[in-house]
Every structure is written in C-alpha cells, then in structure tokens.
Amino acid sequence: MFEKIKKSKKFDLLMELKKNGIVDRSVLNIIESADRSFFVDENLKQKSNLNIALPIDCGQTISQPLVVAHMTQSLELNKNLRALEIGTGSGYQSYILSKLCRFVYTIERYNSLKKKAENLLRQLGTKNIFFKHADGGLGWKEQAPFDRILVTANAPEIPHNLLKQLANKGIMIIPIGDDYNEQVLKKIIKNDNDIKIENLMKVRFVPLVEGKENQ
Ligand code: SAH
Numbered sequence: 001m002f003e004k005i006k007k008s009k010k011f012d013l014l015m016e017l018k019k020n021g022i023v024d025r026s027v028l029n030i031i032e033s034a035d036r037s038f039f040v041d042e043n044l045k046q047k048s049n050l051n052i053a054l055p056i057d058c059g060q061t062i063s064q065p066l067v068v069a070h071m072t073q074s075l076e077l078n079k080n081l082r083a084l085e086i087g088t089g090s091g092y093q094s095y096i097l098s099k100l101c102r103f104v105y106t107i108e109r110y111n112s113l114k115k116k117a118e119n120l121l122r123q124l125g126t127k128n129i130f131f132k133h134a135d136g137g138l139g140w141k142e143q144a145p146f147d148r149i150l151v152t153a154n155a156p157e158i159p160h161n162l163l164k165q166l167a168n169k170g171i172m173i174i175p176i177g178d179d180y181n182e183q184v185l186k187k188i189i190k191n192d193n194d195i196k197i198e199n200l201m202k203v204r205f206v207p208l209v210e211g212k213e214n215q
Contacts, residue, residue: 022070030099063205077100084165086208090113172188
C-alpha cells in the first residue's frame, strides 16, 4: 500500500517539475530513480516525494526537489565534468550530481553530516564522490579548477575563493541574498576575464556560515 502511494506521489512530483520548467530528460530521469527517502529520518520518509524542503540533522534542510532540479538543469552537466558542491547536507544533491558528471567534490562544515552522507552514499554504491569536512567558502584548492560549482547555502555575495576556483567557461550556481526572505538563485558563467550573471529564481536556503563545526 505504502509503495503504491509513494509511486503516485513520485508521479505527481515529476508532473510538477515538468510544469515548472524542468525539461532536461536526464535530470527528470535521475530524480525519478533516486529514492529521496534514504536521505531523511524515519518519521519523514512518507513526505520524501513531496515538493518541499525537509529538516535534516544539525538544524539544516534537504532542499525542495524543484530547486534541486533547477540547480542541476542549470549546471548543464555531462560525464566529462568535475563539480564542486558546497553544503553536502544529506548527500541527496551530491548523489544527483554524481550520476550526471564525472567527479563530485563535496564540502560540509558539520562533521556529523559529512560522515552520515559519506556512509550512505558508499552504501548506495557511488564511487565518484569525494567528501571533505571544512569551510566550503574557501573552496578545495588542491582539486581546483572546477568545471562546475554548486553552492547549496545562501551567501551575501559570491565568495571570491570560489570564483577563483571556477574553470574558464565554467558555471557556478549560487543563492545570493541579504537574508532568508530575499534570496535569488544566480547562474554565473566565467568567460576569460568576463563574468556573466543571470537570475534564475527566488529561493530560501540556510545561510553559508564561515568556519567548521566539530559536531
Ligand atoms: N545539498 C544539501 C542541502 C543542504 S542545506 C542536500 O542535498 O541535502 C546546506 C548545507 O550547507 C548545510 O548542511 C550546512 O551545514 C552547509 N553549509 C553552510 N555553510 C557552509 C560552509 N561554509 N561550508 C560547508 N558547508 C556549509
């Protein structure tokens, strides 16, 4: 019974994504096949196919599926690319990226979230994701430059270190805003010394916070 409800909810979710501008088949396919219930606590599993953000440990959230789909579609991924993600959280977005690009480097400031996501993604059999417990605002210098950078926490402005670590012709997706109510998802395209910035949609992310937590 539960499986049946889950399947019809997934169908509704995919319809909602299509209605709201998600046209990339590879993005729709991966969202269809990835089971978001693995990435949330037992008591929230029934809500995992709803188009809503859900709480995870350490007062953080797993993003709304429509926002995950938009960010992923806007990254224009392919299997030759290396992507950096800031804010591993539950690991759901890292999993989606890992299916659509070559390597994913993901950074989380909470050690417990990093460990939990790393264990889960190993169990799910992913082999192309590298995890780091650090302040993601500093990027991952040893592995730079990155073809794609995705920041899944809100920043007041584009972090200088991340822009430096974006490859030429690279794309960065990042929510920018002063507070929780005024955030816009931006697409940044680097072209030699030129930076093009497009506004994608209004969003609500937890803040990008400096430093790391040992918790
Ligand atoms: N991509 C995640 C969304 C997590 S919410 C998912 O799919 O579940 C944003 C995450 O960014 C939180 O886990 C938060 O702890 C983390 N974060 C915030 N500031 C950070 C920073 N400076 N460096 C690394 N991670 C950060």
